[in-house]
Each structure stands twice: as C-alpha cells, then as structure tokens.
Amino acid sequence: MFVHISINGRLILRWCFAVMICLTAGAAFSWEMQEQPEAVVELFTSQGCLPCPAADRILTRLGDENKVITLSYHVDFWDYAGWADTFALPANGELQKAYAKRAGTGRIYTPQMIFNGERAVVGSSAEELRTALESASLELSLNVEIESQDIVNITAGPRSGLGNAIVWLVTFRDSAEVDVASGENMGQRLSYSHIVTSRRPVGMWDPTTGMEISIPVPEALGPANDGFALIMQEKDGALPGRILGAVMIAR
Structure with a gap:
C-alpha cells in the first residue's frame, strides 16, 4: 500500500509492504512502524526453564509476521534452579501473576x-x-501521525461498549544471545527477540472521548532500547484486561 508521510511540511510518498511502514528523514532517524496488528503476543519465559527455548524460537518467528506484535517478558522464579536469568525483571513476574489472578487460577508457569x-x-x-x-x-485501530523528526502523535477514537484502557509504553531490545553456564539449559547458547526492558503507563483511553497522545521517540527509546510498543489495555479493577489496540515502533 502507499503511505503518505508528512515531515516538516514536506510530503513523502513511500511504498510499504503489508503494515510495516518505513519512516526516514535523512540521517536524523530511521524507524519501522507496525500498525493495525491482529494480535499482541506476550511470552513469559526464563533462561533457566528447559522447555522455554522452543517457545523463544516460536516467538521470534511470530515476530516476523506483519500482523503480530511480540514481547518477551523474562521472569526470575526459576533462578533458584542454578541460573539467574540475565533479562528478568521483578515487574514481569508481577504482571504474569496479575494475569493468573484475573483468570481465576493463580497458576503461573513458563513458557506461557x-x-x-x-x-x-x-x-x-x-x-x-x-x-x-x-x-x-483487536477492537481498536490506532492512527499514527508524524509531527516532526522525533515526535509521533497517536490517536484512537471513541468506541462504545468497551471499558477505560491504560496506555502502556513497553520498551524492548530487538535481540540478544546468552551463553548459559549452569542450570537446566547449561551449555546452550540461547537466542531471544523483543526482550522487554520496561513497562510504564503513559496515558488513558476513554471510550466516550477517545485518546490522543504524543510520544517523543528518542526519549521513549533511551540509549539502550531498540523499539517500543504502545499498548491499550482495559482495566479490570486493578488487574490487566483485554488489549484493545497496539502499535510498535522500532529503530
């Protein structure tokens, strides 16, 4: 499809395949943007979990598909088995527990x-x-407009029948390899993709008024990250609900 991108008043016409949009403006920046996915797939994984490498490879393959946004959340509850996951964040385990509580099971496992x-x-x-x-x-489409070389405006219109949604900014590293020296995967070199480094709320979507939010891309990415996903997720009380829409931007 053709996508019209306006940067500093100059209209650029580019040909892009499927939903991957290439954004360039000289040497100032170079992004890829994934719009209108059909699914956001969140993998809870661990370097100390024997069946997890197979799931990690599957997630990487899914991430190559234009209609799927993939995120890898490393957890630390297998660290006791002899290898501390190098990407694990306590917040990732708390998110997985929140999903389990909402499902009414309280059961967490990897790979999930x-x-x-x-x-x-x-x-x-x-x-x-x-x-x-x-x-x-996904219920909602997110519209992305380029305001300048480093700011994107993202909007989502109102929609009745849905609940309020938190807008989460989830940063990630594109890929990494880890040599595991102990534990169940000892001696293996494991490959990972879209490794989550942070997840923080940046706004709200209201079903009656919609949402408009501006993201300063360099500041959102920071020096160590390769991309971020903006995810609109319904609140179920204090627990995470359905993901209604998402967009992903990567270097």
Whole structure:
C-alpha cells in the first residue's frame, strides 16, 4: 500500500509492504512502524526453564509476521534452579501473576503466551498457538501521525461498549544471545527477540472521548532500547484486561 508521510511540511510518498511502514528523514532517524496488528503476543519465559527455548524460537518467528506484535517478558522464579536469568525483571513476574489472578487460577508457569491480554496457552505448543492466532483480533485501530523528526502523535477514537484502557509504553531490545553456564539449559547458547526492558503507563483511553497522545521517540527509546510498543489495555479493577489496540515502533 502507499503511505503518505508528512515531515516538516514536506510530503513523502513511500511504498510499504503489508503494515510495516518505513519512516526516514535523512540521517536524523530511521524507524519501522507496525500498525493495525491482529494480535499482541506476550511470552513469559526464563533462561533457566528447559522447555522455554522452543517457545523463544516460536516467538521470534511470530515476530516476523506483519500482523503480530511480540514481547518477551523474562521472569526470575526459576533462578533458584542454578541460573539467574540475565533479562528478568521483578515487574514481569508481577504482571504474569496479575494475569493468573484475573483468570481465576493463580497458576503461573513458563513458557506461557498471553494473546491480546485474554487467552493463555503453553508457549511451546504449536497446536494451541495456531488455534489462538486464528481467533485473535483487536477492537481498536490506532492512527499514527508524524509531527516532526522525533515526535509521533497517536490517536484512537471513541468506541462504545468497551471499558477505560491504560496506555502502556513497553520498551524492548530487538535481540540478544546468552551463553548459559549452569542450570537446566547449561551449555546452550540461547537466542531471544523483543526482550522487554520496561513497562510504564503513559496515558488513558476513554471510550466516550477517545485518546490522543504524543510520544517523543528518542526519549521513549533511551540509549539502550531498540523499539517500543504502545499498548491499550482495559482495566479490570486493578488487574490487566483485554488489549484493545497496539502499535510498535522500532529503530
């Protein structure tokens, strides 16, 4: 499809495939933007978990598909088994526990994939993943406008029948390899993609008024990250609900 991008009053016409939009302005910046995905897939994984590498590889393959945004959340509850996960964040484990509480099970495990904040499947089960993807969809479309060389404006219109949603900014590293020296995966070199480094709220979407938010891209990314996803997720009390819409921007 053709995408019109206006930067500093200058209209640029570029050809882009599927939903990956290439954004360039000389040497100032170079981004890729993924719009209108059908699914956000969140993988809870650990370097100390024996079946997790298979799920990590699946997530990488899913991330190559234009209609899926993938995020890898490393957890630390397997660290006791002999290897401390080098990417684990306590907040990742708390998010997984919140999903389990909302599901009414209280059970957490790895590898676990959550589709659009609703459906949990075993991350290494190809059959479960295929079924989840076939039925996955998002309620809202996010519109992205380039304001300047380093600011994007993201809007989502009102929509009745939905609840208020938190807008989360989730930063990630694009890829990394880790040599595991102990634990269940000892001796393996493990590869990872879209490794979550932070997750923080930056706004709200209201079903009656919609949302408009401006993101300063360099500041959002910081020096160590390769991209971020902006995720609109319904509140279920104090717990995470459905993901209604998302967009991803990467270097």
